[in-house]
Amino acid sequence: MSLPMELAVCLASGASCRVSLPPESSVHQLRAEAQRRLGRRGLRLAVAEAEEVTLSEAGLKDGDSIAAAALPIQLTSTVGAFAVHAVGRALTWGDPQWGADSSQVREQLAKVQQIKANQGAFAAILDDGSVVTWGNYDYGCNSSLVREQLVGVRQIQATLRAFAATLDDGSAITWGYPDYGGDSSQVREQLVRVQRIHATQTAFAAILFDGSVVTWGNPEAGGDSSHVREQLVRVQQIQATAHAFAAILDNGSVVTWGIPGHGGDSSQVREQLVHVQQIQASRNAFAAILEDNSVVTWGPPDCGGDSSQVQEHLAGVCQIQATECAFAAILDDGSVVTWGHPDFGGDNSQVRERLKGVRQIQATQTAFAAILDDGSVVTWGNANNGGDSRQVDGLLVHVNQIQASASAFAAILDDRRVVTWGNPRAGSESHDVHEQLVHVQQIQATGKAFAAILDNGSVVTWGDSSWGGCSSQIQTELDLL
Structure with a gap:
């Protein structure tokens, strides 16, 4: 064996370390050792792109200094699995039926730029613009029929069981369950100069550069816009409920289509929908904020489609958040107005007096x-699913941000520790990893689990183990990210 060479690995921050390895060691071994010494994952070294090459093959010599960049680590999730990627590599864990098993494509998951997920499958865009997919077959994990067409992909959108990719040339390619938007063959010739794509649970809507819209997928749930096609001109943005779309035109008016009972019929409020600035959606209803900061709603009353009981209070609205069946509006004075189903947060009367100086709202x-x-927190809605935080109120101080699973919350404090509450089966119990949850940068959630990325790039998980709450089986690989 050759004598080891001494190498210095240096970060832009000024942090550095010295590593001693034989010339026949791989670049991967060099990076792993540098990460261990620097206490930081996600390093990219300014040497050969292929980490399998040896140090000598990479042209390194004894005494060389190597620049390194600490790249961000990104988390993505389906309903029951996580995918983490950094330095081009990706790892998955959780429930295999929700996309946790990426073993069949592991060798292809190199140079990953971003990952998109639907309910049960993942799609990764590589740095050459190609796409790798995996997960549940019924959710669009098989992209083999369109693989040759998936070149120059710039972004991906998803319904529950299908994907749609926008290419650099402005075209769009789809795959997955046909009834969920996986088959766009009938509109393929129209999908040119696509600007961006939006989705309900089962249909897609593409805004073209000329402001027109092309739709496909479940015809009842937004895939058929033929009856409003002439109205869909100069579209600026689109919002979606589970089964309907709402488009804002450049004149501030709104066009809706899809299942009428899910927000697809706005005829009763059409005259009020003028100068619309933005739209928020619950599962089945829409709420539009107008230029004068008033609000217009439509859809099923028990899902937030009827705001008549609080209409006089909906003035000076800055932003709106939604649960599945209720809305909460933050006013410019920092107070909050709610409406919709009481069991879903539509009634905040018990905490109304405490809701002052509100800066943001999160929802399960x-x-x-x-x-x-x-920096304190006020909660309401279903008590078992995050609406009752009394047991941790003393800990909820200097809260910076909040993430939510289906029925639990996780708050990151200013000191970057974490406080959790809500349904124990959905990630509210983090006591087993409490000591590890320090210097937290971001948190992602599946339906029943959480994953936190720390400053040093490590990942901490908790919640239902079969939904991604336990990453112990791939911990060694995570440590090498």
């Missing part, structure tokens, strides 16, 4: 959590 499926200017 059935509860709201508001962060106040002083």
